[in-house]
Amino acid sequence: MIAHLFGLTVIGLTFAASAVSKLRDRGGFVQSVRAFQLLPERLTGAVATLLTSTEVAVVALLALGTAKPDVVPPVLVVAAALLVAYTAGLVSVRARGLHVPCHCFGASPVPVSWYDIARNGLLLGIAGLALAAGTPAEPLTGVDAVLVALAGAATTLVVTNLANVVHTAVTAAGTD
Structure with missing residues (x-):
């Protein structure tokens, strides 16, 4: 139960x-897709739209999964596939x-790093953990659910911001 809720969060x-x-x-993301030099120019806008739309769909369907738990496993597979695609692009x-x-x-001056790849590996592991845990027979209730969701939110904050924090710290240390 805990792994499932943590992973979904x-x-x-x-x-x-x-x-x-x-x-x-959107323009910044399209430029980023273009800068990766993986696609013909004519496809960058469409691929950027497809990637963003897929992310929105994952979020919406995971939210729907609170009412319809059978939706969650295939959505986690889609999320994992998207993470694999993103990771392949980053490795390239x-x-x-x-x-x-x-x-x-979001916009960031920080170039793609091995941290970004490791972050995606961690996220893939979390998605796999949630998928392996399966849909719980009974959901967590009360304080336990809130604590697990808060732990998931805190983990998300670290995962989504650590590259910029590390880059800023390293840059500041190098300028002293």
């Missing part, structure tokens, strides 16, 4: 943060030595 909030950032700065950028920002959670 982290995956749902992470994809929500990602989708909102892409919707708020690093392997080719490109220094472009991820735009994973």
Whole structure:
């Protein structure tokens, strides 16, 4: 029960943060997709729209899963597939030595790093954990559910912001 709720919270909030950032700065995200140099120019806008739409759908369907738990497993598989695709793109950028920002959670000057890849690996593990835990026969109630959801929210905050925090700390340390 705990693993299931924790996983749904982290995956749902992470994809929500990602989708909102892409919707708020569509042009920046399209530019990021273009900078990855994985697609023909004519496809970058359509692919950026497809990725953002898929993230929104994952969030909406995970929210629906509170009322219809049978929706959750296939949505977690879609979320994991999207994470695999994102990770492949990030690995490609690093392997080719490109220094472009991820735009994973909004505009950022921080270029794609191995942290971004590790973050996606962690998120894949969390999605797998939630999927393996299965839909609980009885959901957590009361304080337990709130605590697990808060732990998931805190984890999401760390996961979605740590790259910028680390980059800022390293940059500041290097300028002293």
